[in-house]
Amino acid sequence: MVYRGPYKVRVEEKDMPAIEHPGDAIVRVTLAAICGSDLHLYHGMMPDTRVGTTFGHEFIGVVEDVGPGVRDLERGDRVMVPFNVSCGTCWYCARGLYSNCHNVNPNATAVGGIYGYSHTCGGYDGGQSEYVRVPFADVGPTVIPEWMDDEDAVLLTDALATGxxxxxxxxxxxxxxxxxxxxxxxxxxxxxxxxxxxxxxxxxxxxxxxxxxxxxxxxxxxxxxxxxxxxxxxxxxxxxxxxxxxxxxxxxxxxxxxxxxxxxxxxxxxxxxxxxxxxxxxxxxxxxxxxxxxxxxxxxxxxxxxxxxxxxxxxxxxxNQCPVKRQWPRLFEHVRNGYLNPKDIVTHRIPLEHIAEGYHIFSAKLDGCIKPLIVPNGS
Structure with missing residues (x-):
């Protein structure tokens, strides 16, 4: 998915993301979502949203490759990735305030990094794509428990954790x-x-x-x-x-x-x-x-x-922006025990190649759309 200007998104072929730092991972996206906050970008109302950007801060996938510094993940791991990009070592991360990380966003002092959410939030490409680069791979991503459904997992990366x-x-x-x-x-x-x-x-x-x-x-x-x-x-x-x-x-x-x-x-x-x-x-x-x-x-x-x-x-x-990973231990238990069933709010499952139509449906509040998921090609 590529942003081409207000109300204009389309699917394009981009270069395969590569390992840029030793702590990076490349994740093959298996499921993503469109978030209500993505509409601010879609409507051209967020500062420094650049043409060519890929949106998407809610996604899960399979680890395709890891940098030499990654210790906790390996190829083939099924992972969920919080929308926060965070370093794990700064003053804020040490206190669990991952959304306020001090080292991942050169463009702001208030918010940390967010996948696919303009250069105001660090300029990271997001997960409405087939592959995505995940920096600080030992900090954010977590292996999805075997018992957890993919659609539940993707909603834990932002919407459920934030609510x-x-x-x-x-x-x-x-x-x-x-x-x-x-x-x-x-x-x-x-x-x-x-x-x-x-x-x-x-x-x-x-x-x-x-x-x-x-x-x-x-x-x-x-x-x-x-x-x-x-x-x-x-x-x-x-x-x-x-x-x-x-x-x-x-x-x-x-x-x-x-x-x-x-x-x-x-x-x-x-x-x-x-x-x-x-x-x-x-x-x-x-x-x-x-x-x-x-x-x-x-x-x-x-x-x-x-x-x-x-x-x-x-x-x-x-x-605050939600420090997603801090919420996960409690939320995992709530989901496992059946107190929360995140996927119950999903109304649409849209192939990546039709994402422009997905944005239109969600933005215009058509067809009873509450939460659209994006399914990449081949997933």
């Missing part, structure tokens, strides 16, 4: 009312995970009926379509004894297709900071002294967040 992390950041205690804004894959997983952490009530808010229906079935959540209310925040107060939720999780981020200002100025400014409607709803919907967890993919630019309201309400705001 679980979002619920974790909410510091949910037993009986809490938790509201999740956004019923995409991450929101669905956050809602499902909230129950595992003791929530007494889980509410999901979105505007697409098919996603809300999935939230009811998959996450057993109470759902509301915000288009049916004059003010969804007022409604949230009404249904929570006029207090608000204990925890609000923003699983939306800025609108994936940008706001009007972004479309007018994006050719020069790339204002992917966005219009943080969901985040402001979260701030307004949570009770005083509550917690707001932010999982939405915000970019590095200005966002008009209601910070004064958050301060005066005494809110705790917690946020």
């Amino acid at each position: 679980y992390f979002g619920a974790q950041l909410g510091d949910i205690v037993e009986g809490d009312v938790v509201v999740v804004f956004g019923a995409g894959p991450v929101g669905l997983f956050a809602a499902k995970s909230a129950w595992l952490m003791g929530a007494g009530r889980v509410i999901v808010i979105d505007h697409l009926e098919y996603r809300l229906a999935k939230a009811r079935v998959f996450a057993h959540a109470e759902t509301y379509n915000f288009t049916e209310y004059d003010d969804i925040v007022v409604h949230m107060k009404k249904i929570t004894d006029h207090l608000g939720a204990d925890v609000a999780i923003d699983a939306v981020g800025p609108e994936a297709d940008g706001n009007v200002t972004q479309h007018v100025t994006s050719a020069k400014l790339k204002l992917q900071g966005g219009s943080p409607v969901a985040l402001n709803w979260a701030i307004d919907s949570v009770r005083k002294g509550g917690t707001v967890s932010v999982m939405g993919a915000y970019g590095p630019m200005f966002s008009a967040v209601k910070f004064g309201d958050a301060m005066n309400k005494g809110l705790t705001l917690r946020m």
Whole structure:
């Protein structure tokens, strides 16, 4: 998959990735996915997304080759690769903050490296391809347990881990009312995970009926379509004894297709900071002294967040890109025990050669698409 400009992706033949450093591995991709945050790239709303880039930060595969410095992997290993590129040795990695690695992204000090997510995030080609170079192969990739299904494994590389992390950041205690804004894959997983952490009530808010229906079935959540209310925040107060939720999780981020200002100025400014409607709803919907967890993919630019309201309400705001590998031990147990069934949210399986159509379906919210997987040629 190659990016050719906003709303333009196609399949091209690129050079076979090669070992560039002793710690590299080359992975033959067996399954990948399109993530909601990929739509920011697809719509041309992320800074420094260069023509010729291959997207894809959710993928699994088989190790094809390893550099001379790789100790823990060998050819033929079936591996899952977290979306974070991380060195494993810096101050942040030593503390499990793999998403904030200090050594893998020369273009930013805030975020570490991310596969297939523009040069703002390090310029690494992603896994919507047949082969991908995986740096620091002893740090990120993990051999997939024999009992784990491929479709479960690929969702553990970002969507499930991020949703679980979002619920974790909410510091949910037993009986809490938790509201999740956004019923995409991450929101669905956050809602499902909230129950595992003791929530007494889980509410999901979105505007697409098919996603809300999935939230009811998959996450057993109470759902509301915000288009049916004059003010969804007022409604949230009404249904929570006029207090608000204990925890609000923003699983939306800025609108994936940008706001009007972004479309007018994006050719020069790339204002992917966005219009943080969901985040402001979260701030307004949570009770005083509550917690707001932010999982939405915000970019590095200005966002008009209601910070004064958050301060005066005494809110705790917690946020980050998910340090995926840190979540895996607990998530492996939840999947193995049947508490989480990640592949239940998969709606489409698309051959790599038809990925342009896959992006169109996912972007335009066609055919009840919630989570599309990408199957490389021959996999």
